[in-house]
Amino acid sequence: MxxxxxxxxxxxxxxxxxxxxxxxxxxGFNAKIGMPExxxxxxxxxxxxxxxxxxxxxxxxxxxxxxxxxxxxxxxxxxxxxxxxxxxxxxxxxxxxxxxxxxxxxxxxxxxxxxxxxxxxxxxxxxxxxxxxxxxxxxxxxxxxxxxxxxxxxxxxKFGGKENPSTETSFELASLDQLSDVATWSVPKNRGKKYASISGDYNPIHTSKYLAKLFGFKRDIAHGFGILAQAVNQSELANKTHISAGKCQVDVIFKGPLYLENDASLKQAADAEDTSKNQRFDLFSGSNPKPSICASLIAL
CATH class of the missing domain: 3.10.129.10 (Hotdog Thioesterase)
Structure with a gap:
């Protein structure tokens, strides 16, 4: 092609x-053809x-x-x-x-x-x-x-991966145990529309409670990259660092939705050691015990 x-x-x-x-x-995707260039x-x-x-x-x-x-x-x-x-x-x-x-x-x-x-x-x-x-x-x-x-x-x-999965896999992040609270903030009702006006991402799952329900969500959800940006910033404030202003790496896995008009709770390992160079944190939506976002910020 x-x-x-x-x-x-x-x-x-x-x-x-x-x-x-x-x-x-x-x-539709065809594994025999692959992705276009x-x-x-x-x-x-x-x-x-x-x-x-x-x-x-x-x-x-x-x-x-x-x-x-x-x-x-x-x-x-x-x-x-x-x-x-x-x-x-x-x-x-x-x-x-x-x-x-x-x-x-x-x-x-x-x-x-x-x-x-x-x-x-x-x-x-x-x-x-x-x-x-x-x-x-x-x-x-x-x-x-x-x-x-x-x-x-x-x-x-069903693209054949169940019978013949690729040998290469994408990265994972180690799970966190015994979490401690880092920060909590509210995600406002208008966040989806506001961030859409900034990013240009008007996917209806972010801008309409009713359309989001049609796609299987309880209501409209926050843009993952907007919430991640807040999480990185809050992690740095809590740990009194400026890692993201220099040479650094951010890894993130989006695990699930973070709903609007909910609290976002940032947590890190209670026994985290050198957070001046390596911050591994999870972000939770409301009372959901499972993280919506798992991420790390590393100084290089």
Whole structure:
């Protein structure tokens, strides 16, 4: 199959791509064919100060001239949406779940930096329950990679993984025992709509209580990356560190929904040792004893 190369010289518009991603009929994933080769690039990207202020205000993160470690993912969201909505992409957006992410920040990015952002479709792995597929994203400043991520999505279905699963598996995080409370905050009713206006992700499970119920949720749920950004920030505040302002790595597994108008409770191991360099934490939704998000922040 011929490679698809998408090129942008300004922030990619999301509305039309989101509509196509939600409504366009798909052929369905075929393990014998695999994923199409789709690449996207945004040249000369720069953070918008107003948008960044809205992001920080919404998530209770201090606004500085340095981009929060997860913000490049938000900037790349438009490109990702154009890739997911392309007619050759076999999976519908509503059939895919954002499962895991690894972010590596090699150097802090200033709000004044001009960047080139590149994303491409990666490999896939068959599991007993469905298929995992990858996106990779790189941020370059003057041809130097300063930030990169691996995003792993999952789609449930019978693709042959039960009989012949892939030998390669994606990363896991060690479970935490004997947890101690780190921070608790409320996720407001309007968080889904507010974060959607910032990120461009208007998936109805985040913006409508009634439509979210149609997809099997009790009500509308928070955007995972917005809640993760708050968790990273709260972990740093509680442990009095600034790991995410320098060379660092963030690993996350999205385990389940975090509902709007619920408390988000951040917990870490009661016997955690050197949290100045390594913070492993879980995030819980309301009274649910199972974590919604498991993540780690590591200084490199």
């Amino acid at each position: 011929t490679a698809i190369n998408l090129e942008f010289h300004q922030a990619p518009g999301i509305a039309s791509a989101m509509a196509k991603a939600l409504l366009l009929r798909r052929k 789709i690449n996207a690039s945004w040249f000369g990207a720069q953070a918008d100060q107003g948008a960044l202020k809205d992001y920080c205000e919404t998530l209770d993160i201090e606004f500085t001239d340095i981009l929060p470690v997860l913000y490049p993912h938000v900037m790349a969201g438009g490109m990702h949406m154009h890739m997911l909505s392309h007619k050759v992409f076999p999976i519908g957006l509503l059939g895919a779940v954002h499962l895991k992410n690894t972010i590596t920040q090699h150097k802090a990015i200033s709000i004044s930096d001009k960047m080139d952002i590149h994303a491409q479709m990666g490999g896939f792995r068959l599991t007993a329950k469905g298929v995992e597929f990858d996106f990779t994203t790189q941020v370059k400043i003057a041809d130097e990679v300063v930030w990169e991520e691996l995003s792993i999505y999952f789609m449930a279905g």
